[in-house]
Amino acid sequence: MGMQGTLQFTTVVHMFSPLFCTSVCHTIAQVRRLFYFCQMGEMIHFPQEEPDHNVALSTSLVVFGFDGVDLKILLAKSSRPPFEGALFLPSRYLKASEELLLSAKKMFFDLFGYENPSTVEQLRAFGQVFRHPGGRVVNIAHYALVHTSDFLTEQWEQHGMHWVAVNEVPDLAFDHNAIVGYALERLKRRVRRRPVGFDLLPKEFTLGQLQNLYEKAMDKTFDKRNFRKKLFKSKLLIDLDKKSDGSGYGQHKGSLLFSFNAEAYSMMKLKGYDFVL
């Protein structure tokens, strides 16, 4: 593809963008070519001739964290246009040479300071043409699971980052509210099909915290006795034979502590199961 095509397309983007009227001037010939390109955009040829290398990629990370009581996601405050000052998901633009998942994992590393291979997964691409005022930027959204105790304070304060409960997410920049909504749906399904506690809970936790997590994630309440029966039957839990001293947030002093059975856990993660209560 020649450079001419590239320039024409850039023009098309500007015409569609809110910046058009103020920032771009067109000659009649430009407008005519522009119209031609719009027409092409409407028509479908199968298979089409050539790739159009004029798109940018970004990735956003929906980080779910559980502090022992509430399920939260991590938000940042934008320090740059086009949404300066607005809240948004931790995000970055990708170089055209970067892997999608790897890039999300590296962003995770930058945020939390440790590698987390098992729980960074792609959600899907969010690609509304006008989601980004600066041209076509397709966002490949990912999500991750952490305990909220993991964080790097300096980095965070620098970028205005903080946790927000999932049912109190405010208006976000771009289409990030849609991404959060989709991520919540995905988490709900995942909680139902695979165990997630390992990734979200501290090493030692109480059954109250575990139930709390499931209730917040699935937006339901469960019967305490039935919940416990179900979990005990699954062999996922190891009774640590000691009681909480009440220091963990969301832990009632005196309640029994548990941890996960790693083998049973990874088995269920592989085979899948059904958490229906």
Add this chain to the structure above:
Amino acid sequence: MGMQGTLQFTTVVHMFSPLFCTSVCHTIAQVRRLFYFCQMGEMIHFPQEEPDHNVALSTSLVVFGFDGVDLKILLAKSSRPPFEGALFLPSRYLKASEELLLSAKKMFFDLFGYENPSTVEQLRAFGQVFRHPGGRVVNIAHYALVHTSDFLTEQWEQHGMHWVAVNEVPDLAFDHNAIVGYALERLKRRVRRRPVGFDLLPKEFTLGQLQNLYEKAMDKTFDKRNFRKKLFKSKLLIDLDKKSDGSGYGQHKGSLLFSFNAEAYSMMKLKGYDFVL
């Protein structure tokens, strides 16, 4: 971003691609800049400065079709480089101005000649850096559900298109085998959680066909009596009170015909359910 950055990136792509040794020459300065860009690609800055508008998008469509006996997907034969002659999924490059889902739907329309709003959904982005030898092309894969009786013969023969049973998919171009695998997993989950028969079966069908579909999609076998009990309980089926004349493929002459109860169907699609047998 200036044009300089664009050119540099194009260079990077070529260096990584298999075509590098034969098709591109570099000055020492170019190589030095190139190295710099590679380094940048390895480092993560949060948030990053500017979008890199040097990526192309394509979409592939995994079309699941059920002919009454087998669950199949639609393949095409490539008539152009870089995989001339190879089998692949119906695919096209996107203009930077095109919507993702809309583009997939339009491709569907081109293939089948009708609008199909309910069953074209995004799978996810497939973006391995080297999946396409011609530069960075990220594929936003979608899937769709049809009955195999729907097709446009001329278009199809022109592009070497044909149905292949899902358990007999050969080696495909690009990373399309991975896309098919992912689509099958998604379909399996979807069959379990939402009714899919409306989209895959003819208007009137036999219980044998329905069971066949579920068995092929979930890669399991079911007990005939239990399967029927389950379906009858669900109120999804309408007994049409007539028998097949054996003309429909996969229909045994004399077996009873059913259709779907649209209200119950859309209700279950909305609420979700569990098909466990």
Add this chain to the structure above:
DNA sequence: TCAAAAGTGTTGGGGGTACACCCATGC
């Protein structure tokens, strides 16, 4: 006449669901 699919009921067991009271801790 033979092979292939259609159609039809019963039983047992596991697990989901509903339900109430006493104890320990912190304020």
Add this chain to the structure above:
DNA sequence: GCATGGGTGTACCCCCAACACTTTTGA
């Protein structure tokens, strides 16, 4: 002492799973 959460057992019922034979049709 009062509120909040921790911890425990039983009974019912529904639904999943296993199982076999007769009838119809087409080759």
